[in-house]
Amino acid sequence: VDDTLYSVLWIWNDRHKEERQEKDLLFMSMKDAYELVLDYIHNFLGEECEIIQMNAVEEDSIIKCYQEVLTDGEVWNVDEKSIKNIGDAYFFRIGCWKDGIPVYSWVEEQPANSVMDWDVSRICRAEAVVTKDGLRYFEMDNPYTIVEGESRKLEILSAKEAVDIASKSLKGQIISGEIVIDKVYLEYVLIASEGMWKPRVMRPYWTIEYTNSTETDGQMVGSKNAIRINAETGKD
Numbered sequence: 001v002d003d004t005l006y007s008v009l010w011i012w013n014d015r016h017k018e019e020r021q022e023k024d025l026l027f028m029s030m031k032d033a034y035e036l037v038l039d040y041i042h043n044f045l046g047e048e049c050e051i052i053q054m055n056a057v058e059e060d061s062i063i064k065c066y067q068e069v070l071t072d073g074e075v076w077n078v079d080e081k082s083i084k085n086i087g088d089a090y091f092f093r094i095g096c097w098k099d100g101i102p103v104y105s106w107v108e109e110q111p112a113n114s115v116m117d118w119d120v121s122r123i124c125r126a127e128a129v130v131t132k133d134g135l136r137y138f139e140m141d142n143p144y145t146i147v148e149g150e151s152r153k154l155e156i157l158s159a160k161e162a163v164d165i166a167s168k169s170l171k172g173q174i175i176s177g178e179i180v181i182d183k184v185y186l187e188y189v190l191i192a193s194e195g196m197w198k199p200r201v202m203r204p205y206w207t208i209e210y211t212n213s214t215e216t217d218g219q220m221v222g223s224k225n226a227i228r229i230n231a232e233t234g235k236d
Helices: 004-016 032-043 059-071 078-082 161-170
Strands: 049-057 089-098 126-132 134-141 178-192 200-217 219-230
Touching: 004 049, 004 059, 004 078, 004 126, 004 134, 032 049, 032 089, 032 126, 032 134, 032 200, 059 078, 161 178, 161 200, 161 219
Parallel strands: none
Antiparallel strands: 049 089, 089 126, 126 134, 178 200, 200 219
């Protein structure tokens, strides 16, 4: 039932991106529900976290979405009465931080690729569902464990320097249409160990997200992309 509830809420969240409902439900305030999830996360991590997405979904919406996805064959056939007895629910997506810098989460951002795709370790984010019964579902991808070694001072490029490097890279590519830089932010990307599953290092990157707009059949169509610049070396 919990897995089905999570699947339904995930699908509802994906289908209603423009209808986010950040409000208090009767059984608990959204703030208290978030604190409950944070307390659980702190069993694994001592660092800060941030809410990436949160939604308050009422019982009627859950039942309606469940019936839709059941008909479409997208979820397991769990008795509707079991789902209905759950009541309202909060759905959270939470990103992790290290040293005050967000760690790559691949939630509402462009995926990180390297020259060899498997260089990049798994994303780092948590998802949780809270109902009147408490924390009903929790999943966390790749909580990082970095062994502290000798510290060294990092000379981090400025955002402007990173944008200048990215602009030169874009000018060197054959791209039609207009390019507009939408977001610039600093984040850690987990770089995989030889075993590919666990992170070996955290590398700081400036991420430059941009939209490439081209005209197709008389309509302007935009595609989202990103360039990530190694914040220490200016490469990659």
